[in-house]
Amino acid sequence: MKKQELLRAENVSEVFGGLKAVSDFNFYINEGELVGLIGPNGAGKTTAFNLFTGVYKPTSGTISFAGKSIVGLKPHEITQQGIARTFQNIRLFSELSVLDNVKIAHHSRIKYGLGEAVLRVGRYLTEETAVEEESLRLLSIFKLESHAYELARELPYGAQRRLEIARALATQPKLLLLDEPAAGMNPQETKELMDMIRWVRDEFKLTVLLIEHDMSLVMGICERIYVLEYGMVIASGTPQEIQTNPDVIKAYLGGEE
Amino acid sequence: MFLALGLIVFALLQGLMAAKIIGSFWQLNITIIGINIILAASLNLINGYTGQFSLGHAGFMAVGAYVSVVLTTNFQVPFVPALLVGGVMAGLLGFLIGLPTLRLKGDYLAIATLGLGEIIRIVIMNIPYVGGAAGFKGIPHHTTFAWVFGFMLLTLFFIKNFVNSTHGRACIAIRENEIAAEAMGINTTKYKVMAFTIGAGFAGIAGGLFAHMFYIISPASFTFMQSFNYLIMVVLGGLGSLTGAIAGAFFVTFISAALASVPEFRMIIFALLLILLMFYRPQGLFGYVEITHLGPWREFFLRKERAKR
Ligand SMILES: Nc1ncnc2c1ncn2[C@@H]1O[C@H](COP(=O)(O)OP(=O)(O)OP(=O)(O)O)[C@@H](O)[C@H]1O
Ligand SMILES: [Mg+2]
Numbered sequence: 001m002k003k004q005e006l007l008r009a010e011n012v013s014e015v016f017g018g019l020k021a022v023s024d025f026n027f028y029i030n031e032g033e034l035v036g037l038i039g040p041n042g043a044g045k046t047t048a049f050n051l052f053t054g055v056y057k058p059t060s061g062t063i064s065f066a067g068k069s070i071v072g073l074k075p076h077e078i079t080q081q082g083i084a085r086t087f088q089n090i091r092l093f094s095e096l097s098v099l100d101n102v103k104i105a106h107h108s109r110i111k112y113g114l115g116e117a118v119l120r121v122g123r124y125l126t127e128e129t130a131v132e133e134e135s136l137r138l139l140s141i142f143k144l145e146s147h148a149y150e151l152a153r154e155l156p157y158g159a160q161r162r163l164e165i166a167r168a169l170a171t172q173p174k175l176l177l178l179d180e181p182a183a184g185m186n187p188q189e190t191k192e193l194m195d196m197i198r199w200v201r202d203e204f205k206l207t208v209l210l211i212e213h214d215m216s217l218v219m220g221i222c223e224r225i226y227v228l229e230y231g232m233v234i235a236s237g238t239p240q241e242i243q244t245n246p247d248v249i250k251a252y253l254g255g256e257e
Numbered sequence: 258m259f260l261a262l263g264l265i266v267f268a269l270l271q272g273l274m275a276a277k278i279i280g281s282f283w284q285l286n287i288t289i290i291g292i293n294i295i296l297a298a299s300l301n302l303i304n305g306y307t308g309q310f311s312l313g314h315a316g317f318m319a320v321g322a323y324v325s326v327v328l329t330t331n332f333q334v335p336f337v338p339a340l341l342v343g344g345v346m347a348g349l350l351g352f353l354i355g356l357p358t359l360r361l362k363g364d365y366l367a368i369a370t371l372g373l374g375e376i377i378r379i380v381i382m383n384i385p386y387v388g389g390a391a392g393f394k395g396i397p398h399h400t401t402f403a404w405v406f407g408f409m410l411l412t413l414f415f416i417k418n419f420v421n422s423t424h425g426r427a428c429i430a431i432r433e434n435e436i437a438a439e440a441m442g443i444n445t446t447k448y449k450v451m452a453f454t455i456g457a458g459f460a461g462i463a464g465g466l467f468a469h470m471f472y473i474i475s476p477a478s479f480t481f482m483q484s485f486n487y488l489i490m491v492v493l494g495g496l497g498s499l500t501g502a503i504a505g506a507f508f509v510t511f512i513s514a515a516l517a518s519v520p521e522f523r524m525i526i527f528a529l530l531l532i533l534l535m536f537y538r539p540q541g542l543f544g545y546v547e548i549t550h551l552g553p554w555r556e557f558f559l560r561k562e563r564a565k566r
Binding site for chain 2: 053055074075076079080084085087091092093094095096100103104105106107108110112114117118119120124127128131167168170171
């Protein structure tokens with residue numbers, strides 16, 4: 001049952017001017033998996049996320065989600081299909097309240113029309129109440145409920161990263177893409193985040209793909225790992241296989257020392 | 258709650274006018290303030306809430322004005338239906354213009370909308386049927402303070418409820434971060450065009466109300482200087498605040514009226530005000546804040562919110 005394939009990329013390349021940011025990228029992730037995508041700076045990890053979420057259109061290759069091609073769909077259409085993401089350089093709605101940030105992400109599931117909204121009747125009332133409750137529940141999962149009415153930009157850095165995850169979850173995704181969720185966090189926060197990601201994956205029956213530089217986090221929670229270098233996959237496999245792969249040690253892990 | 262407050266203000270003003278405490282000069286100006294509130298609030302939906310810098314508001318106002326005066330004067334259509342048709346036509350034009358231009362960002366959008374506003378005016382100037390540059394004459398004097406106040410309340414009610422719904426939140430999300438808004442499943446093109454269309458529609462209604470105050474209107478009333486005026490109201494009052502739009506409309510109209518005899522002076526004062534504002538309060542008088550969020554009001558509304566749970 002768990003072996004259902006959710007996302008697959010075949011021979012995907014993305015060229016910026018003369019630079020091949022991603023080349024012949026082959027990738028898959030099964031339902032319920034927690035997979036890591038690692039590699040040195042500029043390897044093309046974020047570009048891969050942008051390709052999956054429709055921010056960029058692949059120069060060549062195919063990407064399919066739940067068996068259907070998603071190439072050429074707009075980002076909001078892909079989100080509606082069930083892929084949500086966070087951003088490496090945090091992109092919150094910074095002048096809005098923490099609660100509103102999460103409420104906005106419910107957008108595509110709200111059914112009331114313009115008329116009901118302006119007259120404040122019918123589904124407006126029931127759906128708005130439900131959205132508010134659901135948003136507060138998500139905030140409490142991420143220990144943000146006490147900040148619900150503060151502006152997003154006033155949150156401490158780690159809390160902003162958690163809010164990005166809460167907001168992404170509010171779109172009710174099947175696949176969650178996390179771009180360096182632990183960046184800028186201290187070891188204690190990173191540890192808590194790891195537990196949270198694992199818990200969220202089980203609780204929401206999610207599939208998670210994460211980019212991360214923090215090796216303890218990646219090796220600790222990922223079931224499979226892809227290693228990118230210069231836009232190409234140089235290795236993939238379990239954390240043990242990656243840690244002992246000579247190419248990876250040379251290209252990436254060794255490079256850190 | 259909101260409507261009740263509106264009615265009290267209306268009764269008060271109407272009473273003062275009937276008792277001749279407010280003279281006809283200020284009566285005219287209060288009516289114009291009402292119309293300007295509609296224009297500032299609708300422009301704020303585009304510029305303030307959705308963050309799309311539009312400079313063509315006078316153009317949409319002109320469309321509403323001309324459509325409605327042709328209907329009432331040449332076809333004897335009753336006032337309110339004529340106003341509404343004017344609003345719908347302006348909205349339709351806003352939709353058609355918005356679809357291609359809203360792909361542009363920032364300065365480019367501002368220049369494009371400024372140009373299109375001028376094009377609308379020049380097209381009207383070259384239609385002999387509506388009097389060309391000389392203007393359209395013989396307009397029945399339908400606009401009363403009561404109608405203006407009613408439509409003003411309608412506009413504020415509509416926009417207030419709009420921005421507090423998922424549709425309005427989508428617009429605000431675009432202003433805050435367009436890429437993140439897309440990633441949250443918001444069709445950003447759709448909502449930009451929607452805000453632009455609604456804003457243009459209300460500008461059209463305001464144009465109709467404005468036109469029926471006079472015997473004659475001419476394209477010269479709808480130049481880009483006029484668009485700038487509404488922009489000043491919105492920027493002074495606060496981008497993204499309805500309270501701010503109201504305050505801005507009051508302030509600018511009031512100063513314009515008070516300095517009517519020295520028009521050069523007027524622009525200097527506005528220029529200075531804007532410069533000071535940019536230095537000391539770039540978010541405008543109210544920023545993103547509504548009066549209902551301030552001081553004692555805040556307590557009152559928060560308590561109401563909590564009681565709901
Ligand atoms: N829009 C773009 N236009 C041109 N070049 C780009 C663009 N986006 C990314 N690149 C380039 O593509 C390469 C891969 O970038 P990418 O952001 O995917 O790297 P990354 O693996 O996420 O790196 P990091 O660990 O630093 O986040 C880099 O050389 C980058 O400069
Ligand atoms: Mg990156």
